[in-house]
Amino acid sequence: MTDKSNDPNQMTGAAMIVRALIDHGVQHIFGYPGGAVLPIYDEIFQQSDVEHILVRHEQGAGHAAEGYARSTGKPGVVLVTSGPGATNMVTPLTDALMDSIPLVCITGQVPTHLIGNDAFQECDTVGITRPCTKHNWLVRDVNDLAKVLHEAFYVATTGRPGPVVVDVPKDVQFALGTYHPPRKSDVHVSYTPRVKGDAAQIRKAVALLAAAKRPVIYSGGGVINSGPEASKLLRELVDVTGFPITSTLMGLGAYPATGKNWLGMLGMHGTYEANMTMHGCDVMLCVGARFDDRITGRTDAFSPGSKKIHIDIDPSSINKNIHVDVPIIGDAGNVLGDLLQVFKAEAKKPDIKAWWQEIAKWRARNSLAYKKSNDVILPQYAIQKLFEATRGHDTYITTEVGQHQMWAAQFFGFDEPHRWMTSGGLGTMGYGLPAALGVQVAHPDSLVIDIAGDASVQMTMQEMSTAVQFELPIKIFILNNQYMGMVRQWQQLLHGNRLSHSYSEALPDFVKLADAFGCVGIQAIKPSDLDGALKEMIKVKRPVLFDCRVAALENCFPMIPSGKAHNEMLLPAEATDEATAAAFAGGKALV
């Protein structure tokens, strides 16, 4: 037998994990220790390449890693223990799967000989996380560990990005084995995501675009995921074609909100002009979006007269909800580059003046209008003020889920990609606060703000303690209306205004709570308080809980009502009690 004691690649499983993180350029991981990961934590203690951020609940680690990933384009890495550590990760994993966020989650597991034995803190981690990951692995042999870890990073970050789980039993962490650096053969030969679009399909798309009279570009999170180059190409395409552009919630920032062709967000709470343009267009170019039900409204009345081009890296997104005429499978940036090249060589900017005139009429309806008040802060006004106050700062925004999230999407203008972190697909209340932590870790000198609601923020409030410990000066801007606002709005519109359990009777005093956590509490009650309070929030270099008291019963408009189409939006100016009742007539329903 050869003596392996001098081989630098001989190491324990726990050491391999830290080594693999370093080899993949990981600088920060988010996690929480426990019995089944102690060997890994011991390795982390003895090195300084990878910094560990200790959260207060594993869900916080998951969302923090998501925020980290979305704001950097790099994978977010999580380390949690077996059993409850793993089950607490189920929500962030599902969230990351829905929104295509690259996460690598390493879970501890009970020793292999105890698996299946109902051992202490045992759960079937790979079974539980199978439907909420892109792929997962249980590593039973230390000599498979390096290969699996490298493959995990590859799978998480290539193709349509997504979360992966590597479950490592404790005896495998202790066992000695041979490590190897990443190499091509680590990956399943069956996994071959397609990056480059089909040339013939791209030509068909260009022909349609060049002949369009009433075109629209509808972009989504896929453009953001593809990287900054894709957003640049998207902007160039808009310039070259002169087409109007709208975006999903996930795609905000790919095209600047200050751009002249920008229509605003589309969908259920999108602008009137965006939805009407989608409804009336003759050619639709969908880039990196998936025709989700919040976007389409009633599918059989969705953009009835248009030819649809769909660029997506995931073949299963094609024709899932809406039939498209020209599908192009590939990476958004790669396909946009090819498409632009063909367009510039073979087509001219189509004359769509008449279409822009029509769009101008829809814009003039001013669908985001709201009634201002001198006595009470309107939530829309608060976001506008926040937006103004942060101009000129290097700002990142996260949100929770609900009315405040929609108002943030409507009223905060994003001019760059990777600046907007929100739970779009899963709609996870409690996402924004830990996500802000992750963003702040990645961008320590930037201004990171979680636009929150009073209900959502209490779901992961404990992470303020993490912010204080790691000196992460996140700003939690709470639009406090004392209700679960979106639930209350739906109860008002759909369920006879019976406000069943949507009122929080015993809210904490957020200013005192901030004090208890050791961070800064700020309150604004009147509109005249806002400017000064916002200035103070931005100036202070410590974590802040900002209690912004807003009008309690404000509704989020415009809105596509129940099972209606894009051209049947309810606008704020028209949302009288009778009009609302008529639009939502029909009785109550689940969800």
Next chain:
Amino acid sequence: MNQPASAYFLEERHDPNETHTLSVLVQNEPGVLARVIGLFSGRGYNIDSLTVSETESHKHLSRITIVTTGTPTVIEQIKHQLDRMIPVYRVVDMTITGRSIERELAMVKVRGRGDSRVEALRLADAFRARVIDATTESFVFEITGNSSKISQFIDLMRPLGLVEVARTGVAAIGRGPEGM
């Protein structure tokens, strides 16, 4: 619009259903079958028949044959969803290629004496079913064929003393010299 007030579009679609046979070549690794089955249950797809076994052990390849029913859009989705799973090499729709052979094997236990026993044996002969176990009061028949032939045979055995049936589910392969 008769739908109740909901933010989801609730009207059901009524496209006609089709039955398709899919051959799925996968890496034979722990959990791969659970992934495939979980996809079907998680997304509400139907499994009419499922057959799985390792086919090339040196390459760790297994072949899964699934018979499923759904609208053309759903069948299309199923294929894409299967294809994007990491350990899946290929998905072939044997129904669309149209040149495939499908077979199923069943073992059918029949209990009886006298005329019905003779009749069972005669029918088995007509269906080319083999006797693989016999006692003075029972037979176990082995029958191979497409699913409808096997169902027909089972129906005929029912009045003659059918005790139980074990079916393998469908295996399918393309005609001609090419592999999948």
